[in-house]
Amino acid sequence: MSDAPITHEAFTRAFRDALGMFATGITVVATRAANGEPIGLTVNSFNSVSLDPPLIVWSLANTLPCREVFEACEYYSVNVLAADQMHLSQTFASRSDDKFAGLEIDEGLYGVPLLKNCCARFECRNIARHPGGDHVLFISEVVRFDREDREPLIYFSGAYRNLTPR
Template sequence: MSTCDTPAPATACSFDPRELRKAFGQFTTGVTVITTRAPDGRRVGMTANSFSSVSLDPPLVLWSLARQAPSVCDFQGASHFAIHVLAAGQHLLSRRFSTPQQDKFVGLDCAEGPAGVPLIDGVLARFVCRNVRQYDGGDHLIFIGQVERCERFDGEPLAFHAGYYQVTVRHPECV
């Protein structure tokens, strides 16, 4: 058995929340659209960059949603959701799902996954997940999904950094 010294938890921070948000924004992320079928049958979707892999065995992922988001109850009550990793040219799709509108799916080609979850075509990767757990994350709710199906397609990713959409390029020393 090994032990390690861990620092004591930090005390309350005294900094400007806007500066914290800007510092968080320095971490470049991918961009996802997360979809589900609400308990009342509506298709629901939102843009998120809080997606992360958790485990290969069992296959788990996580993402978070603001507690005040209009769709929080829809995702809490859903048995499944799908995470769509967006490709470089899909910034308009990201914007569509990041703004409040009645039906974000109008005009989109979508198949239906488990429990009627909308599956958006043309994305870089897709994870169809069973909604297995939710955890308190302060002003957010953290969702854990067990991946039941994944698909991967060729292309370049859409990235988000410092409040702007970005495209990635390979580092010249790693070509």
């Protein structure tokens, strides 16, 4: 690594590329707005925190318009996408106004939208929010979950990937 100073933009890009060396699963976090409209977005910043009590964490960029909806909601779902659900990842990462158009969904506790055919689905109670730089960190209690034995959708080094059997 060179000792020459680098610009903030170059540092940010290099930092992002280095973080991309950590493979992650892809989730869609979903809730309902106060008017009942389903709201969702693609998230790969999802992780377990605790088994007892069952807690998870995920983060959301401060600049996203749906941030206030997620900060205000009491319940939401985290849907872990399967390898054949890349189209859902792309749809929920888009700026589309109606990301749920044409989707058949299940309704979870308190009306949270649940996507079908996922690897796992977690129904969560929003218990804590913390500022984290340019993101908000959400810590959530898992109140119900289910899972299917499916291959997960993986993201690594800026691209979708598949698991390779050993």
